[in-house]
Amino acid sequence: MASAPVAAPAEPVFRIDRTAALVGACQLLELGWIVLGRTADGALAALASCAAATVGWLSLGFRARRPLAAAVVALLVTLVYYTHAGINGPTPALVFMVALYSVARSGQLTAVVALAVLIMLVIAYGELGVVDQQRSVDNMSIALLSGWFLSVIAFSHAMRTRQAYLAEAEARALAAERERDVRAKQSATEERLRLARELHDVLGHNISLIHVQTNAALHRSTRRPGQTAELITALEFVRDTSKEALRELRGTLGVLRQVDEAAPTAPTAGLDRLGELADRAAVTGLKVTVTVEGEQPVLSPTISLAAYRIVQESLTNITRHAQAAHATIDVTYTPSELRVRIEDDGQGSPDTTARGSGITGMTERARALGGRLTARNTGGGFRVDAALPLTETPQLPV
Template sequence: MLASFVRAFRWDRTMLLTGLVLVGDSASLLFRDEEGGLAAVVAGRLLVVLGWLALGLRHKWPVPAAGVVLTTAMLYFPMSSVDGVTPLVCFMIALYTCARAGHMAAVVALAVVVMLVIAYGEFVVIGPDGQREVDNMAIALILGWFLSVIAFGHAVRVRQAYLHETEQRALAAERERDVRARQSATEERLRLARELHDVLGHNISLINVQAAAAVHRSAKRPGQTEELVAALEFVRDTSKEALRELRATLGVLRQVDEDAPTAPAPAGLERIGELADRAAATGLKVNVETTGEPPVVPPQISLAAYRIVQESLTNITRHAQADSATIRVDYAPGELRVVVDDNGQGALDGAQGSGIAGMRERARALGGALTAENTGRGFRVDARLPLAEPAEPPALAPSGAVGGS
């Protein structure tokens, strides 16, 4: 128990200043005559010292410390014939600490007890002879001091709570910024992963199919190099295209002070014909159909449609075992629809890989939707991407409505 009191006791500047007040009070006794003898003087000083020491525990136990200070003061003043300021100063400090700690009920109760004790001592115990130790003005001043101390302690507490809340909000905002930064980095990595998957997956799949077919034909008909040379030329051109698109995709990772990539950025809908031609070189018959009036398509929508067709053809050449495919591009008001059908074996349940998931994410990121399903005659990828509605031209005023007097 004693060890806990020692750990809770805190020396601070307030203890030092009130200690100086206590020393001054004690020194003033040398110039005054106090009734009651030496025992009363020693007992009174011990009570004052005990109340002063209780202030060292006010940070750990504010209400009990204030109670001890009040008790020592209530015992001291009736015992001593010489009033000192130390008990009152110590009680004011203890009252302020309780208010700052938020114990407003205890603070009000302690202040009310003090005022009732003073009123009782001045108006009841003193008697009708009129001799009072504390006049009405002093009572009003003491009450004003109590109210001021309580209000100041409460104001300090409110300010500390406000500063703490502001600090917590700043920390929360900083954590939110970090979370958003990590989320943005994750989304950017996913976007780049989709781009690399679409760029490399399509072209390398075509290279693999064409190279495997060329090796197979060369093994069956040795000495005939015409088909082998054509296949190698196709591999050369397709790998060149893959490198070009890869450089353009990785261009977003270049530093600001580096030169911009010289290769053009990956195109969009206008290059779907090239995709069909490259897929046709592998033996797949590809038909491209376009309906509707082509509007001005935003680059990100055009690129997404291109990537969806590219990934669909990649899946067809790698997995579908199809011999024909149809690409339909439909321009409708406010919507671009891209449908890729094939006559292959379709996809088994649960066999849809990351390519289809990437296409879905790409369409969803732009506010659209994508479905991929077996049709009974093959497999279908159906993507719907939103297009901004064209602004209506302003109505022209009738010729007779324009003129002057």
């Protein structure tokens, strides 16, 4: 029994990844240097700066699930850190850069641009009117910060675009693989149906004749035990027919085993063997007349085989269901198609399905080559009309 798909575990809201851990290590080194370098009077301010920087660093733990919130916290911490702590360590700015990158990777391009512009406006406003000797951020630094922010936004957007492209390519590959699987299964199903139809046509006719002759032989032996000549004739027919069935089965299976596309793929049965079908049907008591009209062209093996199988299946149905005394096989060649008519003088059938599932197989065989087939009662028997194009024009499935 197939197991239910297991849902992927949800990503935790707070997670310190390798990038955040690396930034935290840099911050520890920076804060350690700041605390050790301060006197007792400045220790409290240094600890406050450390606390603010730690809050900013912890905000990176939320950047996977809440990138915008993490960036806002990092922005506030950065502003407080550089405006009130009096310390110019680079780590809070690095934290803000990482948070800004996460917002851009999440696709919130407007938000990340707004955050970058906001912090640059705050920095520019804070330095406005300050003399050069007292400025914390000179014009060159402002230009560099602007370039860094622009680079981070552009790089993160490019990474997001690349990730989307790879995801789409993977989805297309998976869809193509699924389509190949579906086509392979469909081809396998069609091949099984073709094999079933071919084996039905090959064996159904001969086995039906074997069944009829065996029953006739048993009936004669019980009613006239002293007369063995007719029994011997019937058994010889059973032997010959079973041999023919085995021969055709071996030929069909041999074709199915062929791998080389250039190898011939059609069994040897064809319209040139209609006489054999008529002779085998005659042994059952059915008189068969074969007529051919028109000049016979060079038929492709596929067309010839299809016509042969249609005649074979029709004679099988007549033998099994019609209780007919006479059957005719009319083969007509026209410039564009091959027409075959099989008609008997039996009791007919109120429903074509009573003639067995072989009618469906005959119809499918004709349609597969671009032809047509009809089967109906005539009032005094049953008629099958088939028309096959002289050139193969396979009909596409609708």
